[in-house]
Amino acid sequence: MSEPAVLPEGWEMVIGLEVHVELATATKLFCGCANSFGDEPNTNICPTCLGLPGSLPVANEQAVEYAMQLGRALNCTVSRSIFARKNYFYPDMPKDFQTTQYEEPTNSEGFVVLPDGTSVGVERAHIEEDTGKSTHLGGGGRIHDATATLVDYNRAGVPLVEIVSHPVMHDAETARAYVAELRDILLVTGVSDARMEEGSMRVDANVSVRPVGSDELRTRCEVKNINSLRSLGRAINYEARRHVDLWTNGESPRQETRHWDEDGGRSTSGRSKEDADDYRYFACPDLPPLVPTQADIDAIDAAMPALPAARRAALAVAAGVVVADTALTVERGLDVLVIAAIDAGADPTAAMKHADQNLSDGQGQLTPATFAALVAMESEGTLSSTQVKTVLGELVTNGGKPADIAATMGFEAMDTSELETLLDGIIAASPDEWARFVEGDRKVQGHFVGQIMKATQGKADGKVVNQLMTQRANQG
Amino acid sequence: MSSAFELAAAIRAGEQSAVAAAETSFDTIDGRDEEIHAFLHLTKQRAQAQAEAVDKAVAAGQDPGPLAGVPIAIKDNMCTRGEPTTCSSKILEGWRPPYDATVIGRLEAAGAVIVGKTNLDEFAMGSSTENSAFGPTRNPRDTSRVPGGSSGGSAAAVAADFVPLSLGSDTGGSIRQPAALCGVVGVKPSYGAVSRYGLIAFASSLDQIGPFAHDVTDAALCLDVISGHDPRDATSIPIALTPTFPTVNDGVAGMRIGLIDELMADGIDDDVIARTNQAAEALTAAGATVERVSIPATIYGLAAYYLIAPAEASSNLARFDGVRYGHRVDGQNVAAMNVATRSAGFGDEVKRRIMLGTYALSSGYYDAYYGKAQRVRTLLADEFATAYEKFDLLLSPTSPSTAFEIGAKSDPMALYMCDVCTIPSNLAGHPAMSVPFGVGDDGLPVGVQVLAPMLEEAKMFRAAKALEDAAKGMS
Numbered sequence: 021m022s023e024p025a026v027l028p029e030g031w032e033m034v035i036g037l038e039v040h041v042e043l044a045t046a047t048k049l050f051c052g053c054a055n056s057f058g059d060e061p062n063t064n065i066c067p068t069c070l071g072l073p074g075s076l077p078v079a080n081e082q083a084v085e086y087a088m089q090l091g092r093a094l095n096c097t098v099s100r101s102i103f104a105r106k107n108y109f110y111p112d113m114p115k116d117f118q119t120t121q122y123e124e125p126t127n128s129e130g131f132v133v134l135p136d137g138t139s140v141g142v143e144r145a146h147i148e149e150d151t152g153k154s155t156h157l158g159g160g161g162r163i164h165d166a167t168a169t170l171v172d173y174n175r176a177g178v179p180l181v182e183i184v185s186h187p188v189m190h191d192a193e194t195a196r197a198y199v200a201e202l203r204d205i206l207l208v209t210g211v212s213d214a215r216m217e218e219g220s221m222r223v224d225a226n227v228s229v230r231p232v233g234s235d236e237l238r239t240r241c242e243v244k245n246i247n248s249l250r251s252l253g254r255a256i257n258y259e260a261r262r263h264v265d266l267w268t269n270g271e272s273p274r275q276e277t278r279h280w281d282e283d284g285g286r287s288t289s290g291r292s293k294e295d296a297d298d299y300r301y302f303a304c305p306d307l308p309p310l311v312p313t314q315a316d317i318d319a320i321d322a323a324m325p326a327l328p329a330a331r332r333a334a335l336a337v338a339a340g341v342v343v344a345d346t347a348l349t350v351e352r353g354l355d356v357l358v359i360a361a362i363d364a365g366a367d368p369t370a371a372m373k374h375a376d377q378n379l380s381d382g383q384g385q386l387t388p389a390t391f392a393a394l395v396a397m398e399s400e401g402t403l404s405s406t407q408v409k410t411v412l413g414e415l416v417t418n419g420g421k422p423a424d425i426a427a428t429m430g431f432e433a434m435d436t437s438e439l440e441t442l443l444d445g446i447i448a449a450s451p452d453e454w455a456r457f458v459e460g461d462r463k464v465q466g467h468f469v470g471q472i473m474k475a476t477q478g479k480a481d482g483k484v485v486n487q488l489m490t491q492r493a494n495q496g
Numbered sequence: 497m498s499s500a501f502e503l504a505a506a507i508r509a510g511e512q513s514a515v516a517a518a519e520t521s522f523d524t525i526d527g528r529d530e531e532i533h534a535f536l537h538l539t540k541q542r543a544q545a546q547a548e549a550v551d552k553a554v555a556a557g558q559d560p561g562p563l564a565g566v567p568i569a570i571k572d573n574m575c576t577r578g579e580p581t582t583c584s585s586k587i588l589e590g591w592r593p594p595y596d597a598t599v600i601g602r603l604e605a606a607g608a609v610i611v612g613k614t615n616l617d618e619f620a621m622g623s624s625t626e627n628s629a630f631g632p633t634r635n636p637r638d639t640s641r642v643p644g645g646s647s648g649g650s651a652a653a654v655a656a657d658f659v660p661l662s663l664g665s666d667t668g669g670s671i672r673q674p675a676a677l678c679g680v681v682g683v684k685p686s687y688g689a690v691s692r693y694g695l696i697a698f699a700s701s702l703d704q705i706g707p708f709a710h711d712v713t714d715a716a717l718c719l720d721v722i723s724g725h726d727p728r729d730a731t732s733i734p735i736a737l738t739p740t741f742p743t744v745n746d747g748v749a750g751m752r753i754g755l756i757d758e759l760m761a762d763g764i765d766d767d768v769i770a771r772t773n774q775a776a777e778a779l780t781a782a783g784a785t786v787e788r789v790s791i792p793a794t795i796y797g798l799a800a801y802y803l804i805a806p807a808e809a810s811s812n813l814a815r816f817d818g819v820r821y822g823h824r825v826d827g828q829n830v831a832a833m834n835v836a837t838r839s840a841g842f843g844d845e846v847k848r849r850i851m852l853g854t855y856a857l858s859s860g861y862y863d864a865y866y867g868k869a870q871r872v873r874t875l876l877a878d879e880f881a882t883a884y885e886k887f888d889l890l891l892s893p894t895s896p897s898t899a900f901e902i903g904a905k906s907d908p909m910a911l912y913m914c915d916v917c918t919i920p921s922n923l924a925g926h927p928a929m930s931v932p933f934g935v936g937d938d939g940l941p942v943g944v945q946v947l948a949p950m951l952e953e954a955k956m957f958r959a960a961k962a963l964e965d966a967a968k969g970m971s
Contacts, residue, residue, distance in 0.1 A: 073696040116814035300857035305701035
């Protein structure tokens, strides 16, 4: 069951994630240019997002509202916030400072509950502007040895929220689950389209290691250029192992930014953080503070759609299962259907089983009422499980009433006496197998069930056949 | 030269043409600006087109606006579409903005005719207009003297009768001090009263655009045109400023006016103090009550200003990196290009302030410098608020001295002291204006400063007009 350990015994990973998400606004954070991915370079630009002399920013109200919505969805405190300037030179940053939030972010101290019940603390979720996009020609595709650099400013000024977790995750799987959960929250709230491949959701991993049992925080490295959940897991495991190797050899990692090389399966050194820029943060004098009122926050809460964690909890209660077992159903968006079907009398276990096993493409035309009716027919033994699956498929595709569909398909429940006669015949034809079954060898069970199904063209209920066989064996 | 008000009235009545007024302005400039050097660039085509449009509107029976056909000069740190906008810096030489500052649009919508862009201390950093990459401006009252700064070109353009109106920007006194030294009226409005959109930022929390004029009435006329909410400037006040022009002659009877102790002390020349005392007497004679008031934090204003303004400037001026516009000096890589461009493109004073500001914001120094300066700013605002519980307006000198000789103040600290009287209003965000009030011992103009609480421009203009009337009676 357990996979091979990623780290040698006695070592523990410490992971914190910085997740940048592009907000799904129509326009940029501080100007009226379109916030649009994939357009011809340098077409969605104006004096403000180009940082031309004399231009000024004005905060996009929709972006601020989305950011606050996201903050509430992450269980953060939403408070008065100020924009700050982060000063450093880079050609794709038009003003040579990034407008972000520093000392007073819009959202602080929240948490995300993962499907397995783990709660991951969120330190802050602040608003900032995106930079342009550089393409370095020649050299190794890095700015230092490039012969020329092309810059596309379409992305400059696109609204971002940076969600910073506390360093509280200890394995790659949890980190992946956290990012997957964030993605679900972003999609449910509609705040971002959260596409890692297109860069509208970007994950940087801060990774360090420590001896198990210690609570120290050792030197961390920030791994960038992670473009998928798969990469995230690989990058974290690689980086953690690299750190353990260094510590074990009596060396120590340098605090630095590293670049994940997906093809090579390794991280490479970027710029060192020891001689990192002093960003000289200060409050941006061009932008007044954002001051949400309690009424604003109440309105956001009132309009909040049901979030994945709450939906899992509700489904767990309704279905009488542990929360971890509700993840798939909620991820597929089938929780509302299942709860309604249970309310309409469906057997919870059966409803959950079908949601997990037979509804991977969604509910289609299936309604809570027809779902409940079908599950009832199954529980009563009116239909075999194979028949139920077929009827369910028909309900999803075309809708209708389960009883009508079963009748149309000729799925009549078989008389038990008929089955008993059939079973007697098969026992007589294969005495050796039957003797083994009586002695407790369950592997031969399939032999009998298969023969009966063949004879009845699948109309028999496998469960009933199993019961009959057990009864007969017990009778000697 | 007739006033802006009279000229606009004549043009609106069809008695004079806007095209002729523009020609007169350009002729006057041609006659004397080689000596004065108020202008860096003349916008003749744009002026011609605008003047023709004004004349056509008048001929068609339409009203082109309160500044119909009035020639106006613009400090060269405000963006004018398609026209050079340099901030008197080599780093922006040749750059032509693709857009107009909000004030430009407002002026032209009111019928004003923009004739050119005026000289300034590079990026508005200075008090003498000597720190221009394109050479200094001379004071029209005495061409061996500086016009003050940083809006020295705009002040000189009015003082030399090139134009009846001009716009400057005031970060620590850059409108009021040159107005005083050139003997014209200069106004720094409340922070947020006039849009900064298109004003190339020096220190964003202090910068404010305002007018120069020969007289208080013209300044009021111009301020009423350029003020007002602008959705493109998030620091723009969302309400309209009470118009100043209609009440400019309402007088000061019953007003309580405080004369600031700390600005009537050492460091201010005796002749300037004498004129300011006379101004106080003139206001008393006009029906106001004038009393001395102490605002102790004003003496820390200069120190706070020279931390806050450079700090903001160090960030605002980062964008001049050679990547997108303006001057570029090539280098081995992007960082080397940035360094070479900025080393060649900025003058010494700009570099000095960028370094000061960078230091003030640095990690480990922020609290001791920038943080403390911001606390002084709060303290100053509190002390002003207390003073304004008792007084309607405050009074002080505008500049510690009259215009000084070109080259006389080579020590940066000596120049910084020029702004000691004007800086407190910028730190508080309050309006203040300078009005000519007689001359000093050297026969050069003295300006007195009227300070007002936030958005009380109308009241401030009434006192300024009373002083102007009294000064006329003196000479």
